[in-house]
Amino acid sequence: MDEIPLSVLTGDIVGSRRIDDHTRLDQALESALGLLASQYGACVDRYRGDGFQVALRSPAQAMTAAVLTRAALIRHSPSRRETWDARIAVAIGPGHLPETGRFASANGEVYVRSGQALDALSEGDTRFALSLPAPDDTLALLTRFADATIQGWTHNAAEVTYWQLQHAETQKALAERLGRAQSTIHQRLHAARWPLIEEYLAHVGQRIAAIMEAPR
Numbered sequence: 001m002d003e004i005p006l007s008v009l010t011g012d013i014v015g016s017r018r019i020d021d022h023t024r025l026d027q028a029l030e031s032a033l034g035l036l037a038s039q040y041g042a043c044v045d046r047y048r049g050d051g052f053q054v055a056l057r058s059p060a061q062a063m064t065a066a067v068l069t070r071a072a073l074i075r076h077s078p079s080r081r082e083t084w085d086a087r088i089a090v091a092i093g094p095g096h097l098p099e100t101g102r103f104a105s106a107n108g109e110v111y112v113r114s115g116q117a118l119d120a121l122s123e124g125d126t127r128f129a130l131s132l133p134a135p136d137d138t139l140a141l142l143t144r145f146a147d148a149t150i151q152g153w154t155h156n157a158a159e160v161t162y163w164q165l166q167h168a169e170t171q172k173a174l175a176e177r178l179g180r181a182q183s184t185i186h187q188r189l190h191a192a193r194w195p196l197i198e199e200y201l202a203h204v205g206q207r208i209a210a211i212m213e214a215p216r
Contacts, residue, residue, distance in 0.1 A: 003094035003095055003096060003108075004057065004094065004095070004096070004097070005057070005058075005059050005092075005093075005094060005212040006055060006056070006057065006059065006092075006093065006094065006095040006096070006097065006110050007055070007056045007058070007059040007061075007062035007065075007090060007091065007092050007110075007208075008053065008054070008055050008056075008090070008091045008095070008110050008111050008113075008114040009052075009053065009054040009055075009056070009062065009065065009066055009069075009088055009089070009090050009114065010051075010052075010053050010054075010088070010089050010091075010111075010114040010115050010117070010118045011051070011052050011053075011054075011066075011069070011086045011087055011088035011089065011118065012048075012050050012051045012052070012086065012087055012118065012122075013025065013029070013050040013073075013084065013085075013086055014084075014085045014086060014087060014127065016049070016050040019082070019084070020082075021078060024076070024078070025050075025076075025084060028072065028073055028076035028084065029046075029050075029052065029073065030046075031072065032068070032069045032072035032073060033046070033052060033054065033069075035068065035072065035166075036054055036056075036065050036068070036069065039068075039166065040056055040058065040061055040065055041056075041057060042054050042055060042056050042065065043055040043097055043098055043103070045098070045103035047103070052086075053103050053114075054069075055095075055097050055098055055103075055106070057097065059092045059208050059209070059212050060205040060206070060208050060209040060212075061205065062090045062092060062208065063090060063130065063143070063146075063200075063201055063204045063205065063208075064165060064201050064205065066088045066090055066128065067146070067150065067161070067165065067197065067201065068162065068165045068166070069086060069088060070085055070086055070088065070127070070150055070158075071150075071153075071158045071159075071161045071162040071165065072158075072162055073085055073086055073158075074150075074153050074154075074155065074157075074158035075155055075158040075159040075162050077155055077158075080154065080155070083155075085127060085150075085151070086127065087118060087121045087122065087126075087127045087128075088118075088127065088128060088129075089114050089115070089116075089117035089118035089120075089121055089128075089129040089131065090114065090117075090128075090129065090130050090131065091110045091111070091113040091114035091117060091131040091132075092110070092130075092131065092132050092133065092208055092211070092212065093109055093110040093113070093132075093133050094108075094109075094110065095108040095109070095110040095111065096108060113131040114131065116131075117129040117130075117131045126144060126147055127147050127150070127151060128143050128144070128146065128147035128150075129143075130143045130204075132208075132211060133211065134211075136207070136211075139204055139207055142200055142203070142204065143200075143204070145200075146197060146200045149192075149193045149196065149197065150197075153191075153192060154191065156188045156191070157188055157191045157192035158192070159178070159188070160174060160178075160185060160188045160189050160192055160194070161189075161192045161194060161197065163177060163178070164189070164194060164198075171185045171186055171189065
């Protein structure tokens with residue numbers, strides 16, 4: 001079977017051993033992964049308790065899926081003192097989708113690079129990594145900026161981003177969805193740096209699409 005353009009996300013929960021309510025955390029993670037499966041047709045799997053892996057047929061959507069996962073976790077955080085988040089390493093390249101429930105047997109360069117990138121994340125404070133077939137310093141820098149922004153999100157900032165990533169609503173529509181004043185939604189989107197996150201995701205998606213379409 002021929003290889004297809006693929007993105008693989010490998011992640012784990014930050015500080016999972018210090019989290020008290022593992023049942024609620026597990027529900028939040030399951031909900032996030034279920035959303036990726038339904039919204040992007042992703043193949044998803046869990047491993048080692050707090051670890052997870054996602055494979056997408058559309059590499060251009062990989063970073064959007066990664067941001068959505070982190071937004072879903074942060075919005076469910078129990079308090080500002082205990083913010084749930086994930087390290088996520090995204091690798092882009094040709095590969096094969098795993099058989100259902102068979103991520104453990106999935107192999108190929110894109111899976112290896114994703115796993116290696118996650119291992120590297122565990123050695124520092126960065127929570128995003130983007131591994132491409134050939135290094136791209138500009139995208140790597142932009143991704144670090146996006147990560148630094150997300151690490152500063154509150155529950156409210158993550159919540160409005162979570163819904164915007166799914167529906168791209170007007171502020172009025174989002175205010176009605178959440179039962180908040182439009183001015184409140186405006187403030188929360190500003191705090192989330194939503195316009196910059198939106199531009200980053202559009203740019204990185206276009207660059208990844210161009211990379212995957214280029215002759216190899």
